[in-house]
Amino acid sequence: MRLGVPRPLAVSPPEAANCSTMTSDPSRDTSSSPTAYWRRNLTYVGSLLAVWFVVSYGAGILFVEQLNTISIPGTGFPLGFWFAQQGSIYTFVVLIFVYVVLMNRLDRKHELDEGEDG
Amino acid sequence: MNVQAWTFALVSLSFALYIGVAIWSRARSTKEFYVAGTGVSPLANGMATAADWMSAASFISMAGIISFRGYDGSVYLMGWTGGYVLLALLVAPYLRKFGAYTVPDFIGDRYYSQTARMVAVVCAIFVSFTYVSGQMRGVGIVFGRFLEVPVEIGVLIGMGIVFFYAVLGGMKGITYTQVTQYCVLIFAYLVPAIFLSILITGNTIPQLGFGGVDQVSGTFLLDRLNGLHQELGFAPYTSGTKATIDVFAITAALMVGTAGLPHVIVRFYTVPKVRDARLSVGWALVFIALLYTAAPAVAVFARMNLINTVSEQPYSEMPEWFTKWEDTGLISFDDRNGDGRIQFVGPGAVDARGATVENELAIDQDIMVLANPEISGLPNWVIGLVAAGGLAAALSTAAGLLLVVSSAVSHDLLKRGFKPDITERGELIAARVSAGAAVIVAGYLGINPPGFVAEVVAFAFGLAAASFFPAFIMGIFSKRMNREGAVLGMISGISLTAAYIVYFKLVNPAANTAEHWWLGISPEGIGTVGMLVNFAVAWTVSRYTPAPPARIAHLVEVIRVPSGVGEAREIGA
Numbered sequence: 001m002r003l004g005v006p007r008p009l010a011v012s013p014p015e016a017a018n019c020s021t022m023t024s025d026p027s028r029d030t031s032s033s034p035t036a037y038w039r040r041n042l043t044y045v046g047s048l049l050a051v052w053f054v055v056s057y058g059a060g061i062l063f064v065e066q067l068n069t070i071s072i073p074g075t076g077f078p079l080g081f082w083f084a085q086q087g088s089i090y091t092f093v094v095l096i097f098v099y100v101v102l103m104n105r106l107d108r109k110h111e112l113d114e115g116e117d118g
Numbered sequence: 119m120n121v122q123a124w125t126f127a128l129v130s131l132s133f134a135l136y137i138g139v140a141i142w143s144r145a146r147s148t149k150e151f152y153v154a155g156t157g158v159s160p161l162a163n164g165m166a167t168a169a170d171w172m173s174a175a176s177f178i179s180m181a182g183i184i185s186f187r188g189y190d191g192s193v194y195l196m197g198w199t200g201g202y203v204l205l206a207l208l209v210a211p212y213l214r215k216f217g218a219y220t221v222p223d224f225i226g227d228r229y230y231s232q233t234a235r236m237v238a239v240v241c242a243i244f245v246s247f248t249y250v251s252g253q254m255r256g257v258g259i260v261f262g263r264f265l266e267v268p269v270e271i272g273v274l275i276g277m278g279i280v281f282f283y284a285v286l287g288g289m290k291g292i293t294y295t296q297v298t299q300y301c302v303l304i305f306a307y308l309v310p311a312i313f314l315s316i317l318i319t320g321n322t323i324p325q326l327g328f329g330g331v332d333q334v335s336g337t338f339l340l341d342r343l344n345g346l347h348q349e350l351g352f353a354p355y356t357s358g359t360k361a362t363i364d365v366f367a368i369t370a371a372l373m374v375g376t377a378g379l380p381h382v383i384v385r386f387y388t389v390p391k392v393r394d395a396r397l398s399v400g401w402a403l404v405f406i407a408l409l410y411t412a413a414p415a416v417a418v419f420a421r422m423n424l425i426n427t428v429s430e431q432p433y434s435e436m437p438e439w440f441t442k443w444e445d446t447g448l449i450s451f452d453d454r455n456g457d458g459r460i461q462f463v464g465p466g467a468v469d470a471r472g473a474t475v476e477n478e479l480a481i482d483q484d485i486m487v488l489a490n491p492e493i494s495g496l497p498n499w500v501i502g503l504v505a506a507g508g509l510a511a512a513l514s515t516a517a518g519l520l521l522v523v524s525s526a527v528s529h530d531l532l533k534r535g536f537k538p539d540i541t542e543r544g545e546l547i548a549a550r551v552s553a554g555a556a557v558i559v560a561g562y563l564g565i566n567p568p569g570f571v572a573e574v575v576a577f578a579f580g581l582a583a584a585s586f587f588p589a590f591i592m593g594i595f596s597k598r599m600n601r602e603g604a605v606l607g608m609i610s611g612i613s614l615t616a617a618y619i620v621y622f623k624l625v626n627p628a629a630n631t632a633e634h635w636w637l638g639i640s641p642e643g644i645g646t647v648g649m650l651v652n653f654a655v656a657w658t659v660s661r662y663t664p665a666p667p668a669r670i671a672h673l674v675e676v677i678r679v680p681s682g683v684g685e686a687r688e689i690g691a
Binding site for chain 1: 361
C-alpha cells in the first residue's frame with residue numbers, strides 16, 4: 001500500500017493534488033533508479049487525474065448549476081453545460097498528450113527510451 | 119437518384135472496400151491473428167481503436183438520447199471519453215509492456231492463478247456477447263429502414279461481411295478494415311452535422327454552431343430551445359433532471375467500464391512499443407472526440423428541427439419520412455383530442471386556458487440521427503451516407519468484439535487452459551472456428567434479441583468496471599496484491615453489480631425508480647459501487663493472505679518501466 005493504489009484514484013483529487021508538490025524536489029531529478037522513475041510517473045498521473053476530476057466531475061457535474069448562471073461571452077453556452085458536453089472532452093485530449101510528452105521526456109532522462117526500432 | 123438507390127450504392131461501395139482491405143491484410147500466424155503482429159503504427163491504431171469503440175450506440179443512438187434528455191445525456195459524452203484518460207495513464211502502457219495476447223492472459227499471469235484466468239475469460243465472453251448482439255440489431259435497423267429488406271436478411275448480410283474479414287484477417291484484417299470504417303463513419307457523421315449547422319446557425323463548425331445564434335429567431339439557439347421546451351412543458355434542455363449522485367455514479371461507471379472493456383484494451387497490444395501505446399490512446403481520443411463533440415450539436419439541431427416540423431402541425435401534412443418511420447413502428451401518433459394536429463408536449467404542458475395538454479407523439483430516440491437529414495430535407499446522397507456510416511460503426515465494433523470472444527476460446531481456454539500442447543496451426547484453426555461460431559451466435563441474438571438488449575448494455579459496462587478495471591490497477595500499482603485478493607475482489611464486485619442490475623431490470627422492473635434505488639444510484643451507475651467493493655474486498659483479503667511470490671513482484675517492476683518490450687509473451691509466461 002505504500003504506493004497508495006488499491007483505492008480509486010478517481011475520487012481522491014486532494015491527495016493527487018498534494019503529490020504535485022513532490023515535483024519541486026531536486027534530489028530526485030538526478031537519480032536514475034527505477035524507483036525515482038516510478039515516483040515521478042505517479043506524480044504526473046496524480047496531477048493529471050486531479051485536472052481530469054475537476055473538469056468532468058467538478059465543473060460538469062457537482063458545480064454545474066452554479067456555473068450555468070454564467071454563460072460563455074458571445075455564445076449561448078451556459079458554462080456548466082458547455083463543460084459537460086464540450087469542455088471536458090477537449091481537456092481529456094489535452095491531458096493525454098501532456099502525459100505522452102512528459103513520459104517521453106522522462107523515459108529519455110532515465111535512459112529507458114525504447115530506441116527507434118524497438 | 120432516390121434515397122434507396124443512393125443508400126444501396128454507398129453501402130455496396132463501402133462493403134467492397136472493407137472486403138478488399140481484408141484480403142490485402144489477412145493474418146498468417148497466431149501473432150498476426152491476435153495482435154496484428156504488433157506492427158501497427160500509433161496513428162493507425164488510434165483510428166482503428168476509435169472505430170472499434172464507436173458502435174451503433176455512439177453513431178445511431180447517442181445524439182438521439184442527448185436530444186431527448188438534454189444535459190442528462192452528458193453522462194455518455196463524459197463517460198465514454200473520460201475513460202480514455204484512465205486508459206492512457208493507468209492501463210494501456212503497462213499492459214503493452216506486459217506483452218500478452220488477451221486480457222485474461224494478463225489477469226491469469228499477474229495473479230498466478232488459473233481461477234483468475236477463468237473468471238476473466240467468462241467476464242470477457244459475457245461482456246462481448248452482450249455488446250455484439252446490440253450491434254447486429256443496429257445493422258438490422260439500418261437495412262430494414264433504408265434498403266427495405268427484412269431485418270433478418272439485413273442481419274445475415276452483416277454477419278456475412280463480419281465473418282469474412284474477422285475469420286480471414288484476425289486482428290490484422292480487423293485493424294485495417296477498422297481504419298477504413300473510421301473514415302467512412304466520421305465522414306458520414308460530420309457531413310450532415312455541418313450541413314445542419316450552416317442551415318440553422320450559419321456557422322460551418324457544428325461544435326461552435328450550437329452555441330451560436332438561431333437564424334430564424336435571432337436569439338441564441340440554446341435559449342430558443344429552452345424557451346420552446348418551457349412552452350411545451352418539457353424540462354429545460356441545458357439543465358438536468360437526474361439526481362447529482364446518479365449522474366456522478368453513471369459517469370464514473372461508464373469511464374471505468376471503458377478502461378476495462380477487453381475489446382478496447384487488446385487494441386493497445388498491437389503497437390510496437392510502450393510509448394506507442396500511450397500515444398495511440400491519445401490519437402484514439404482525438405478521433406473519438408471529433409464525433410463526440412459534434413454529437414451534442416447534432417442533438418440540439420435535431421431537437422429544434424423535430425419540434426419545428428411536428429409541433430401543432432396537421433397530421434395529414436406530415437412528410438414522407440414520417441410515414442416511413444411509422445411503418446417501422448418507431449414513430450407512433452395517437453390523436454387523443456381529435457383535432458388532427460400533432461401535440462408533442464412534455465408532462466407539464468398546459469394550453470392558453472390552463473388545461474392540461476396530452477402528448478400524442480411517441481418517437482424512439484434511436485431514430486434521431488438516421489432521420490435527421492430527412493427531417494431537414496438534406497440531399498438524398500447524405501441520407502445514404504448516414505446509413506453507410508451507421509453500418510460501418512456497427513460492423514467495426516462487432517468485429518473487434520468477435521475477436522475477443524474467439525481469442526478467449528482458442529487462446530485462454532485451449533492453449534493456456536485445457537490443451538496447452540496445441541500447435542500454432544491448431545490454435546489458429548481453433549481461433550477461426552470460434553470466431554465463426556461467435557458470428558453465428560451474435561447473428562441469432564441480433565435477429566431474436568432477448569427482450570432486454572438495451573438493458574444488458576448496462577451489464578457490459580457495469581461488469582467491466584466492477585471486474586477488470588480494479589484487477590488491472592491493483593496488478594500494476596500494488597506489488598502486494600495477491601491471487602486471493604484479486605479473485606475475491608472480482609467475484610464480489612461482479613456479483614453485487616450483476617445482482618443489482620438483474621433485480622431492477624429483470625426480476626422487479628416495476629421497482630426501477632429513484633426511491634427504490636440504493637443511495638439513489640440507478641442500475642446504470644451501480645458498476646461504480648461494484649468497483650469500490652472490488653477494491654475494498656481485494657485490499658482487505660490481501661492483507662490477511664500470503665504475499666505473492668518474488669517472481670511476481672519482479673514482474674510488476676518490469677511492467678512499470680518501458681525499456682525492453684520485446685516479443686509478446688516473453689514476460690511472465
